Amino acid sequence: MQHGPAVRRRKLGAELRGLRAAAGLTSGEAARLVGWHQSKVSRIETGISGVKPADVCLLLDAYRVADPELRELLVGLAGSEGNGRHHWWHAYRGVLPPTYRDFISLESQASGMRTLETSVVPGLLQTREYARAVTRAAVDGLEERKLDALVEVRLARQDVLRSNPPLELTAVLDEAVLRRTVGGREVMERQLARLLAAAHLPHVRLQVLPFAAGAHIGISGPFVIFSFPNTTDLDVVVLDHMTSSLYLERKEDLQAYSEAFNALQFHALSPKDSLDYIAAIRDGA
Known part of the structure; x- marks a missing residue:
């Protein structure tokens, strides 16, 4: 049970973790691809830390996620302005x-x-x-x-x-x-x-x-x-x-x-x- 912002961080993190696994990458490998420390990827995936929309895009690019609807949804969860309708x-x-x-x-x-x-x-x-x-x-x-x-x-x-x-x-x-x-x-x-x-x-x-x-x-x-x-x-x-x-x-x-x-x-x-x-x-x- 979580309050709103926390539940969105957790859900975003869980989805990113699943996409990383589907791409066949460890958290350390994902971190190296985007130029981060492995601990940052772990904090994002566990919902401990928030994540900027631009960072979500970096991860999605690294995981070769091309589906525009899925990308918009996940970026939106991070706080993107999206298509103008969000926020x-x-x-x-x-x-x-x-x-x-x-x-x-x-x-x-x-x-x-x-x-x-x-x-x-x-x-x-x-x-x-x-x-x-x-x-x-x-x-x-x-x-x-x-x-x-x-x-x-x-x-x-x-x-x-x-x-x-x-x-x-x-x-x-x-x-x-x-x-x-x-x-x-x-x-x-x-x-x-x-x-x-x-x-x-x-x-x-x-x-x-x-x-x-x-x-x-x-x-x-x-x-x-x-x-x-x-x-x-x-x-x-x-x-x-x-x-x-x-x-x-x-x-x-x-x-x-x-x-x-x-x-x-x-x-x-x-x-x-x-x-x-x-x-x-x-x-x-």
């Missing part, structure tokens, strides 16, 4: 806590996101009015300038659903998400309409877990599973708490949460029935 949130460093910045970083690089939501609409699907009401309620006494900035960040995050290729979003929503009136009746009606529109996108899958389903495996709280292109070794589970986030990287944790999500999908309404259910709630049922 746009640096402009908001003054209002975003480190854990939130790291979550956005993972989200921007992921190819897939599975999320269980038990209280609020997923941030990637929120309307501006809904996002404002949720943010105001979550952060007591927030001044208007910071509130505006946090809402803009929430909306900017949604670009991952419009990128090429877009993030594949699968969300299971507890019925409480749909029933809780956030920002007033009109705001909630528009938010439900937004969910209905988003659910028709080919890369968005929504399922509702109705109250009638009773107690379920996700009742202890929401979670997010990020998946990454090319390798499952970078997948990570994120658990949010009021003042921090926890990142789970062990294969046992990933398997447990993946199985839990599959169970939630099994007990939830089908995507088609979920749309009908959301429409009925929007219309006052």
